[in-house]
Amino acid sequence: MVREKETTLYIGPQHPGITGNMMVKLKVQGDTVVSAATHVGYLHRAFEKLIERRNWIQAFTLLCRFCVPEPDPMELTYARAVEELDNREVPERAKYIRVIVMELARMQSFMLWYAGQSGSAGLYLTPQWSVGDRNYILDLFEDLTGGRIYHMYIWPGGVRRDLPEGWTDKTLRTMDYIEKRLDEYNKILFDNTIFQKRAQGVGIVPKDKAIEWGVVGPVLRGTGIKSDVRIDEPYEVYDKIDFDVPTQEGGDIWARALVRKEEVRQSIRIIRQAIADMPGGAYYNKVSNPMKWTVPAGQAWAKTESVRGEIGFHVTSDGGNKPYRVHVKGAAYTHGVTVLEKILPGQNIADVSFILNSLGVCPPEIER
């Protein structure tokens, strides 16, 4: 066999099959990746630094920008960390609303993942469907929060507005619709031989390395390890809600896709329960003037399960009216840098974007 010449290729930085700018520098021989290196720095906006210059409420409007496809977990995680520092009680109703918002966020993010995953496999019908259906969820967000993508809805102390009239009914109707559509998605994607052939055995994250590499979320569950913050360390009212955490063996793209596919059904289950069980009462614990609000000095670490896995906020307060430091740890950092560089060698060039998509990488989260 003739040894082919090694060539350097650049995937990105313009949206390399994912949301946000990032570049993967590949060394290839023929069609095969020899080594990969992730390069970031194309959309660094110094979010963490900017937060230090804003007061506790102002800061919350920046958080959604950490990850466009799923801004809500950022808001929730920050809110929970600040609530812990400030000893703020959150009304029970707000906790239920937060759970619904989190699951809707998971669903709309799934729709976007679905579009990207199938699109990067060359299947272009599914993106048309899923992005269209995602808009029905965005409609719900618009009714609830006033914004479609950036909601700026969950803030320390509760949520910003109560549920509008008729919103729960509309949500339940949308859930019924999406549930039906999921069967149709199965037909065009999961039962599709092309997709199966592309996904099976590709981009394997080995089970024995997953924990060591810091893999989280659906990628970790795709290796057969059952790990979910909602179950392991329940927050808000997840401990009162009955749902399953799906796992798959194999650690390849196919396993991750099956995990995600099942997760959306669980989200629908959670939303239905939360709507049924939701109590009345206050939705926001208003105790302080946002202009003067100071948070007692200390440090807090809060984590939640986003659609890409565990994200955590380390918030430090010096007792002032602004955060002293906010450090964000999302799934993208490990998945987009460590894991990607380790699993790409030996793969086909055509699979690079495909693998990137399955890992759930969100570049703004790497460059906070």
Next chain:
Amino acid sequence: MSFIDLKGMLQPLGAVKQLFKKPHTIQYPYETNKASDNYRGLHFNDLDQCIGCGNCSTICQNDAIDMISLDNIDGKKGDSGLRPRIDNGRCCWCALCVDVCPTGSLNLTKDYIFVTDNPNDFLLTPGLDNPDAKDRLSYTCDMNTSLSLYDRVPMRELDGKERVKSFAEVVLGYSEEEARAEADRCISCGLCTEACPENMHIPEYINAIARGNDDDALRIIYDNNPLPEMCGKVCTRVCEDVCALQVRGEAVAIRWLKRYATETAPTVEMIKEIVDPKIEEPNGFSVGIVGAGPAGLTAAYYLALKGYDVTIYEAQAHAGGMIMYGIPKYRFPLESIDKQIQYMESIGVKIKYNTKVGKDITFDEIYTNNDAVFVGIGLQNPWNIGIKNEDSPGVISAIEYLKIINSDETYDVGKKVAVIGGGNVAIDGARVSARFGADVTILYRRRVEDMPADWEEIEGAEHEGINIVPQAIPTRIIKDEKTGKVIGIEYLKAKMVAEDGGRPRPVAIEGSETIYECDTVIGAIGQQADFDWLPENYKEDLIIERGKIQVNDLRQTGVTKIFAGGDSVKYGNSDAISAIADGFNAVKGIDKLLLK
């Protein structure tokens, strides 16, 4: 080559049937998207409702909001005259500006799309540039969803029945926790500072209290008010009338917060230690001050700090002027006055008591021996009610009555008292009479809502069982033919008539004569200054018009060396805080005159 699953290849083709379904997308222009009732689109501002507090601009984390002045909007008390202008190139539609708008004037609309070929159009002055957007409001903020805290921390008071038994202070003051909570409500817009005659640094000291720095608060207060204890208890607080929060809710209790700050330093030594006044080296100039009221005391304090040799000449045995003799002790106790005066004296202010100018010392002597003179004599002489039998025994002016009571002397008001007037002095006269067990009725020409008295005073009077008869015009006092003593007062009922859209005026209803039987009639319809002590040659040069000395903005009179302030000059309202402002400004004037 692995086996190809035929079903898996063909099944996706079933999607063809979707062709016959209604698409997700909107068939523009046949269909348009309808924004939700909560949508966060472009801004709209109700320009009349907006007071230009600038809270939106402060909260905007993108610096997208500038406060600008508009041609057709002028600033006035309680309105900065500025309005927000949004840079839509910077706005992120987080709508925090809406959630913190205390008046609720700023809202977002359903406007989805904004197209322009002019980059300057990105600067939107909401309300001015898009008046029609008013009909498309979506994201709005009511008092429940607002981030502003509209409810005032209630002040603890003695019970109405309890307090008429003595002259114990009615208001009990905020606890530390209550003060912090109340201070926290302030949005630091500064409209209060503009409205305050003395321009006190209100947001700054409230911030200090909110942060728990009571010492800082006291220092900030003493920066331009040497009588904060008095202001903290009896100020007319125009600041609270213009508070941004009072448009929809309750104003921040600025007065009670100042009171709280002063209560953290209960002794003269503590005030001195905390405020740590810097007294400059003597500069060789001396200033004589006539009258130890709020104006004179303020001038004296800041002059003394600047190294002047200051002497106040006071006719009475106590300093304080009207706050000593005109304000009842349940509002402002003697200890509080004494503490403030002692603090003044401790920094070098000299007060000569029982020294009436024109009798115990001539004005010429003061004028010649000092480099400058400040006149703060107040309004001592009450106006007559102007009705029949006013000179009968049993008729007294509120000012005289309060002076007698505050001097620890006695005056028997009998069982039933009628008070004429609707200002703070009238209420004071009524509430003092109630403390001597009298059944008190206030007769006022206009409606209760027209009464110039502080609403809390009116409320206090009502709680103490005082009866207020509005729209009552006194016509004559009825006296006993034999003894000549007052036995009642006759008044006409009035209806309110607004002429040419002006302020409604009371017009007597003919034949509605009503008699109220009483033992005492207390008149409180205003006071005037007494200039008898002033030599004639000065009177002419001072320029006294309508009973008030004319001064410039540095409170300088027609005579270069003479400055004047307080109720007897034309500046400001007739209240203590205006007097303090006069004293404070006169110091600048004297500085300018003598130090150049």
